[in-house]
Amino acid sequence: MYQIALKMLLANRGKYLGMVLSLAFTSLIMTQQPAVFASILTRTYGLIDDIAIADIWVMDPQAQSVEESKAMPDTRLSLVRSVSGVEWAVPLHKGSLKVRLPDGNTVGCGLIGVDDVSLVGAPGVMRSSSMADLRMSDAVAVDAEGAANRLAVRTERGMRPLGVGDALEVNDRRAVVVGVADATPTFQSQPMLYTTYSRVKLFNKSERKVMSFVLVKAQPGQDHRGLAARIASETGLTALTADDFRARTLQHFIKRTAIIMHFGTTILMSFCIGAVVTGLMFHNFTQDALRHFGVLKAMGADDRTLLLMILSQALLVAGTGFGLGVGMAMIMGNLPGDPMGMRLSPLILAVGGGAVLSITLVSAALSIRQVLRLEPAIVFKQ
Template sequence: MRTPLGWLQLRHDPGRFLVALAGIAFADLLMFMQLGFQAALYDSNTRLDRSFRADVVLISPKALNLQNLSTFPRRRLLQALDVPGVSEAQGLYIRTVTWRNPQTLRSATVQVLGFNPDADVLRLPEVRAQADLLKLPDTVLFDRGARGQYKEAIARIDRGERVTSEIERRTITVGGLFRLGASFGADATLMASDQTFLRMFPRVSAGSVSVGLLTLAPGASSEGVVEALRRHLPNDVKVLSQADFVQFEENYWRVASPVGFIFGLGTAMAFAVGVVIVVLVLSNDVNAHLAEYATFKAMGFRNRFLLLVVVEQALILAALGFIPGALMPLWLYAVAAQATSLPIAMTLERAVVVFVLTLAMCLASGAIATRRLQAADPAELF
C-alpha cells in the first residue's frame, strides 16, 4: 500500500497542522456567513412577491423593486380581461412608510399593502382567514415576524386587546396578526383593505395601482397569455410571469443594489484569505522538508509524485478544516436570524458550494506552494 506521506508530514508538526485547520475553518466561516446573508437578502425581499396569488403580474416600467414601485392606470386591469385566457384581475396598492411602533412609540419603516379583502390575492392563510377584520375602517393586520421591539404589542393583540398606532397622522387599529417576516427594505408588513389604504394615503389616486395580479383560466398557457398581453396593453405597463416577477425583484438586489455586490465581494475576500493561509502553511512545510523532497528527486521520482504529496496535504486540510467551518455557522445563523428576523439558515446547496470552494482554495494553494519545488535542482538542494 502507498505510504500516506502527505498525512504523515501534516501530523509531524501538530502546531502547524492545527493553525492550518483553524485558518481554513475561519475562511469557511466567513464564506458561510457572507453567502448566508446574501441568500437572506434575496429570500427576504422576494417572499412577499412569492406570496402573491397570480399567474401574471403587471407593474409600471418605472418600478425598480417592491419598495420602489411606480403606478399605472387601474383600467389596464380591465383591458387585460379582454385577452383570452385571463379570468381575473386584481390590483394592489403598496407603499413603504414610517409608522409609530405601538410598543416603543418610536418610528419604524413598514410596508403597507392595500387590496380588496373579498379577493383571494395572497398565499397567506392567516390573512385570508381574517379578511372580515380588514373590512373594518382603519383596521390593519400586523406581521408577527417583524423586526424590532414588538413582543409586548403582539402579546396584547393575541389577547384580543385593542392596539393602535399612527400612520400619516391617522390613527389605525391593529386588529390581527399574520406571519411573513422582515426584509432588508422594511421592518414589517401591514395588510389593509383598499379603502383603508386610500384613507391613510389620501394623495394616492384610486385609479392608479402599484401591482396588478392576473389569474389565468385553467389550461391557459402562461407564456402565450403574457405575449398576448404585451401586444394588447400600452407601454405604460410591464407584463411579467410570476416567476419573472420574483426574478425581477431578486435581480434588483443582486445587480442594482450595492448590498448584493458587497456580500459577493466578502465571499471572494474570504476565499482569498483562505488561499493565503494555506499557501503559507504548505510553503513552510515544503521548505521544512526540502531535503527529503530532494532525495526523492535524486532517486528518480518525478515532479508529479511530489506534487501529489502536496495535493494530498491540501485535500486533507480541506476536508478536516471544513468540518468546524461548517458547524460554527449553524449557531451564528440562529443568532443572526433571531436578531434580524431574516431567513438565515444552513442549506445543503450552500454547504456543497462552500466545500467545493474549500477544495479549490486548498488545491490552488498546493499548486502555488510547489512552484519552487518543481523548479529546483536536486544538486542545488543538497
C-alpha cells in the same frame, strides 16, 4: 504511504492548525457572506413569493421592481380583466406609511392592501385569528417579525409584541390589529401592515391612485408568457409572469445598489488572504519535511507516490478547514435574533468548497514542485 503522509502532517501541530484555521475562516466568509447575500436577494422579491397564486403581475410601465411601483388608476383593473385568457384579476396596493403605536411612538411601515373580496395577496399563514378578520371594521394584520421588534409596545413592565386587539393610528384613522401573520421579511426590514384595498383608500385619502399592481390568474391551459404579452399589448401596461418579475426585481436591485460589490470584495479578500496564508504555511510545512521526503525518495518512493502523499495532506487540511468553516457559518446563521438570515444553498457550498480546494491544490502544487525537484542525494548531507 497516505497514512504516513497524514501522520507527518498531524505531527506538525502548529502548522496544521494554522492551515486549518486559515481555511476555516476563509470557508466561513466564503459561505456565510454569499448565504447572507442570497438571503437579502430573496427579500427583494419576497412579496412575489408570498403571493404565489398570481400567475402574472401587471404594473405601470415605469415600475422597476416589486419595491418600486407606480400607482395606477383603478380603471386599469377592468382593462386587464377584459383580456381573453384571464381567469381573474385583483388589485394590490404596496406602499408605506407612518403608524402611531399604543405607546405613542411612530414607526414607518410597509402597507399591503389586498382585494376585499378574495383577499388575494394576504399572507397565507396567520399565527392568530383568521385572515378573513381583515374584513372587520378598521382591521389590519401585522407581520410577526415586525410585531415582535419594531412594532413592539413599551409598557410599564417593559416591551411586549404588538398583538391582536391593539389599536393603532394610521394617518389620523384608527386601526385595530386582528391578526399576526408569517411573511417573508422585506429588503428594508420594515414591519408590514396588511389590510383590505378599500381600507387603503381610507388610510390614504389624499391619494387618488393607490393600485400598485394587478394580480392575474391565467385560465387553465393558458401560456403565461403569451397571456402576459397579450395583456401588455392590449392595455399598454407592463405584464410579467411571476418568474420574470422576480428576475427583473433581482436585476434591478443588483444594478441599482453596490451591495454586490461590497459582498464580492469581502469574499475576494478572504479568498486571497486564505490563499496566501495557507500557501505559505503549506510551503513551510513541506520545507520542514523536505529531508524526510528526500529519505523516501532515496529509498525508492517514486514521484507519483510523493505527489499523492502531498495531495492527501492537502485534502485533509482542506476538508477539515472547510468543515469547520461551514460549521461556524451554520452556527452563525442559526443564532437567535440573527437579523440578516442565511440561505446556505448547495451551490454556495459547492462554490465555497471549490474555492477552498483550489487554494489547497495550488498550495500543494507549490510544495509538490519542491519535492519533485529535490535531489535525493541530500540525504547523505548533514
